[in-house]
Amino acid sequence: MRLVGLTGGIASGKSTVSNLFKDARVPVVDADVVARNVVQKGTGGWKKIVKAFGDEILLDYGEIDRARLGQIVFSDPSKRQLLNCLLAPHISSGIFWEIAKLWMKGCKVIVLDIPLLFETKMDRWTNPIIVVWVNPETQIERLMSRDSCSEEQAQNRINTQLALDWKKSEADIVIDNSGSLDDTKHQFQEVLRKVSEPLTWKERLRSRDGLISVVMCTAVGVLLAQKNLL
Ligand SMILES: CC(C)(COP(=O)(O)OP(=O)(O)OC[C@H]1O[C@@H](n2cnc3c(N)ncnc32)[C@H](O)[C@@H]1O)[C@@H](O)C(=O)NCCC(=O)NCCS
Ligand SMILES: Nc1ncnc2c1ncn2[C@@H]1O[C@H](COP(=O)(O)OP(=O)(O)OP(=O)(O)O)[C@@H](O)[C@H]1O
Structure with a gap:
């Protein structure tokens, strides 16, 4: 099994590229989706957030007010660190289970779309690592327009x-997403070719079929050895 890391900066275009992988029928584990699932009302992550940030962080129907939590944590490093520490075990085990299901x-070949791949040191588990890059002006422009925020807020989030x-x-691979979507799609074709190259023997051993082959060969070897001994 090949675990491809897909990362970048906020609004650099990771989701755009991960959609191209999905269109090409390559399975993607999206850490932002996992991070949303682990804080749904009543979950362990939700309880920890309510305990740490208080009832004021909840919407009327009991779900987390993500916009409000975002405002708090993106303007206060200690609160952000607290949130990261509370959610890290839930997010990593959520990602693990998504990989296990696909395995x-x-x-x-599984793509792991993880915005904080390097920050959380999960880059150790992925090879190759794809970084979706944009120039700073385009990043800030796209972030401001997507999230309807000020330049200062956008810069705070980037920082x-x-x-x-x-x-x-x-x-290992850089996609420059500063240009048009067509330009990115064009670069993506070469990236898709690279990540779809035949698996190395180590990657084959880590895949379900590889492991089954190893178990079968070992069982046959043990049976043959026993037969010879009798
Ligand atoms: C702060 C929260 C509530 C804001 O929610 P919101 O729906 O507005 O944003 P969303 O979750 O879609 O994230 C958007 C982007 O923000 C960036 N981001 C998210 N969390 C963080 C963080 N803790 N530190 C730095 N950047 C972050 C990422 O680039 C992400 O792609 C949410 O991002 C959150 O719970 N973050 C902590 C969990 C986490 O670390 N997520 C990243 C998965 S690796
Ligand atoms: N090549 C492009 N040309 C024009 N707009 C783009 C391009 N790529 C992405 N965008 C736009 O930029 C914004 C950010 O892109 P996207 O959501 O893919 O980034 P992201 O890295 O996944 O963001 P986040 O870190 O917040 O999850 C979106 O509004 C998207 O439509």
Whole structure:
């Protein structure tokens, strides 16, 4: 099994690229979706947030007010760290289960779309690592327009993550998403070709079919050895 890391900066275009993978029928685990699921009303993550941030963080129907929580944590590093610590175990086990489900289905290449891949050190588990990069002006423009926020708010959010240029320097593959969507789609074709290359023997061993083959071969070997001994 090949775990492909897909990361970048806020609003750099990860979801745009992960949609291209989905269109190409490559399964994607989206950490933002996992992070949303683990704080749904009544879950362990939800209880921790309510305990730490109080009832004021809830909407009328009991779900977390994400916009409000975002305002708090993106303007206060200690609160952000608290939220990260509370949710990290839930998010990593959520991602683990999503991978396990796809592994059991026999998927050989899985894309992990994780915004904080480097920050959470999950880059250790992925190879290759794709970084979706944009130039700073485009990033801030797209973030302001998507989230209807001020330049200051957008810059604050960007500053909460490791520098996108540093992430780019750590990448195995870089997609420059500063241009048009067609330009990104064009680069994506080459990326898809690379991630779809035949698995290495290590990756094959980690796949469901590889593990089944190893277990079968071992069982046959043990049976043959026993037969020879009798
Ligand atoms: C702060 C929250 C409530 C804001 O929710 P909202 O719906 O407005 O944004 P959403 O979850 O879609 O995230 C948008 C982007 O913000 C960035 N981001 C999210 N959390 C963080 C964080 N803790 N630190 C830095 N950037 C973050 C990511 O680039 C992400 O793609 C939410 O992002 C959250 O619960 N974050 C903590 C969980 C987490 O770490 N998520 C990232 C998964 S690796
Ligand atoms: N090549 C492009 N041309 C024009 N707009 C784009 C392009 N790529 C992405 N966008 C727009 O920029 C915004 C951010 O893109 P996207 O949501 O894919 O980023 P993201 O990295 O997934 O964001 P987040 O970190 O918040 O999850 C979206 O509104 C998207 O429609």
